[in-house]
Amino acid sequence: MDTVIDVTDLTCRYQQVEAVTGISFTVAEGTVFALLGPNGAGKTTTIRALMNIIRPSSGEARVLGVDSRRLGRSELEAIGYVSENQQMPRWMTLADLLAYCRPFYPTWDDTLCRKLVDDFRLPLDQKIGRMSRGMRVKAALVSALAYRPLLLVLDEPFSGLDPVVRDDLIHGMLERAGEERWSVLISSHDLEEVERLVDAVAFLDSGRIVLSEPMTTLQGRFRQVEVTESGPGPALGLEESWIGATQTGRVLRFIDTAYSGPASDDRMAAKFSGARIEVQPMSLRQIFIALVRHRRGQGQESVQ
């Protein structure tokens, strides 16, 4: 499968501060990829470098096969970009805005545009400046989806929006689900929203990539484990892939980062013989919190 985004050892420095340090990740064509991380982790900087809004200090980002520093008209015609702090002409009505955008994009699809405006219940005659934040994000998404871009880039699209608007946005963004060669890069710190939507994630923390992998392997290998001993507390012999271990009385809790199904169950059963062992899958949010805590406690190595 081709890659639509290929980031290699990218560093972005603002004066003395490194916002992003030597990050690498790839987004495969036809997938939804999420860049996740707490506020200030470097998500927006990364996206701005990808969109050629800022110049990387070193390293390289290739977007649709082209160095981000050389993104030109033909690439921008194939990219839909919506950011949290999008500047939009406040004096224009939505109809004006769409009419203004249309000539820039040979692939503009009036039918799709009308459908999105209807689905979002947006008033065409209302000035952008008089719209609520939710309506403005919807308007921005319409203007970014109507030309059927190959790559949709969404920077924190949901932040500060109410749940109904978020839900509408996701519905709209999935308008093109099922079409081939449609790729999405989405940055967010709203993990519940993203969990169902993505094929792969990269976790950014303090400007570095903590991990980057497909959702299926990530959710396959993380398990929350609770061991309740019937006798005195278990002899602590933790494996290296077990993180965040705590012991309270007879209960030992930890997170297995390399769970592999029955083989792991058997190993734990042998290690804690006679104990009651509960193994629970984890949500993206739980995984994320566990990883960030682990890193804060352990220094800044990556968790493989």
Place this chain on the structure above:
Amino acid sequence: MRLPFSVDIRPGRPLHDQVVFAVTKAVVTGQLAAGDAFPSVRALSQELRINPNTAQKIVGTLIERGLLEPRPGIGTVVAAWQPAANPARRASLASQIDRLAVEARQLGMTLSDLLDAIRRAWK
């Protein structure tokens, strides 16, 4: 558009398995009957707010298991399914039943409590 089956997606468990389970349940209980139209990949993705590739895989799995059938030009419909003769899945079910029995006893349930619970789930 609404989906012709219900599913309550819980975070943490593979989406694919949760939706495949919900559809299988709707088919075996007769909520979905042979010949009924099944939503397109796009409708599935949009209605459940799930990843399109996952929606695609869900439909693929259901076709492979003989519960759905692609009809060129129409879309996907519910198949006239036959009980699957699958020894591997039977063996896996047997081990799940084993665990179920042990877990129930540990929780102090009687055999008739457990059978009642199974009867309720069966419907």
